[in-house]
Amino acid sequence: MLVTGRGGGQEKQDARGENAPVGHIRIRTLEFQIRADEGAPFSMSILDTSRAAILRATPLVPLGLAGLAALLGLAFRQEIESPASRAALDITLQTLANAGGSITSIANAGDSRLFLTVQTGRILIWDGAQILPTPFLDLSSLVSCCTERGLLSAAFHPQYATNGFFFVYYTNTAGNITIARYSVSASNPNLASSSSGVILLTIPHPTNSNHNGGELQFGPDGYLYIGTGDGGSANDPPCNAQRDDVLLGKLLRIDVDQNVSSSPFYGIPPSNPFIGAGLPLDEIWAKGLRNPWRFSFDRMTGDLYIGDVGQNVREEIDFQPRASAGGENYGWKIMEGTRCGDGDSSGCPAGLPACNSPVFKYPIFEYDHSTGDCSVTGGYIYRGSAFPDLAGIYFYGDYCTGKIWGSGQLTTPRAAGLSTFGQDPSGELYLGTVNGLFARIVGSSPPPTPTPSRQISGRAVLPRRTAEPLIRNP
DSSP states (O other), X not given: OEEEEEEEEEEEEOTTSOBOSSSEEEEEEEEEEEEOOTTSOEEEXXXXXXXXXXXXXXXXXXXXXXXXXXXXXXXXXXXXOXXXXXXXXXXXXXXXXXXXXXXXXXXXXXXXXXXXXXTTSEEEEEOSSXXXXXXXXXXXXXXXXXXXXXXXXXXXOTTHHHHOEEEEEEEBXXXXXXXXXXXXXXXXXXXXXXXXXXXXXXXXOOSOSSOOOOEEEEOTTSOEEEEOOOOSSSSOXXXXXXXXXXXXXXXXXXXXXXXXXXXXXXXXXXXXXXXXXXXXXXXXXXXXXXXXXXXXEOTTTOOEEEEEOOSSSEEEEEXXXXXXXXXXXXXXXXXXXXXXXXXXXXXXXXTOXXXXXXXXXXXXXXXXXXXXXXXXXXXXXXXXXXXXXXXXXXXXXXXXXXXXXXXXXXOSOOOTTEEXXXXXXXXXXXXXXXXXXXXXXXXSSOOOOOOOOOOOOSOOOOOOOOOOOSSOOO
8 A cells, every 4th residue: 555645834934034924935845655565564754845855764553544644743743944943144245246247147167267148148257367358259149138038048068178068048139049059169268169059949939028037057967957938928828837839938958969960959868758759848857937047956966946936926946856757847827836826727728737736846945025025046055165154055036135045044145136146166156146246155154174084984875955137027
């Protein structure tokens, strides 16, 4: 016998980390499984999807239904660490430079440089001391800008050092989403070859200028992930995010190491959840997203964190564990965060689940607009070594207020027009704004003093934990 289920709760806190009727919410979702095999005692495991970690795996004596229900009740009341239970999070922003335009993304190529994409179409290089005067690449003639359109991100191939490939996400002069590949110059590592471009995907998006998505990230599996918006307007009138015949409102996954020299210059990973004849389209990895402006993978665990911009009420951070086989549905437009969406199911395919269906994945963090916040900017988990007090904290923020949170806890500094976060190869974090500010996130604690190590035999197995211009709401 196998019984599965799901329970959930939420923690609401104000900016001080105290209980509040409205404000920042950490969502806690628990999935449980009880198994009883012939001749064996009951066993139960509980998965906290807000941490993606096994909380309990316990052999049970036969307790009967009442006993099992009581035990499940205890399990669902088990506390998880909340922002109020941690020491105050102290960060500052170290200004490095001004890009002279709206920074849409910050990427690295595995070396000491950082690459800043500017909305109007340029990619600039930060060499560790300054922004170089000559752009790495200028695509201004190919890009429609601005409001939410423009050059929105870049991602460097995991083997960039040997193949020189990098990928860009922009809206073309017709307003359509374009994913293209370029190569570095053979003679100058600080210049790209502007004639090397090939187009992998063109996704029609001509009607509305908003909700273009815009993120590119290589996952720990080596595949390229693409976050697309729902096509714009308000409340997704065609229900693109829930449709299987369009690539809008989705997280896509493609293999850029297939068809390298011939169109379409990518292939479909064999483990994509919908590969095969018919719908959904093969490129789709997950759906139900409104405008996943920024997402990132945890460099330690491989888990995925998605900042999905809300409509008029809720902003959310969604989670996908590395072990996921894909196919998640994050709920838009049926749901906006943990509430029912205002657009109901109009325009949607028949048979779509109703609001609060267990088919939809709840966010791990969400917040409302009651204090002026309006548009989430997803970030990264800090995995650097310079500031041990920041270890394991997920940083994200809001475009309108410039607030920055660390795993749900509000920090002191503000970054007006916060448009993006970035990470260097060592795990240190940065941010950019629509005003061109390029800054580093700095913690309060210095690196620990190295101590002699002691070799211990054995093996430990750790649980997996597991902008308008760009992203303004209509």
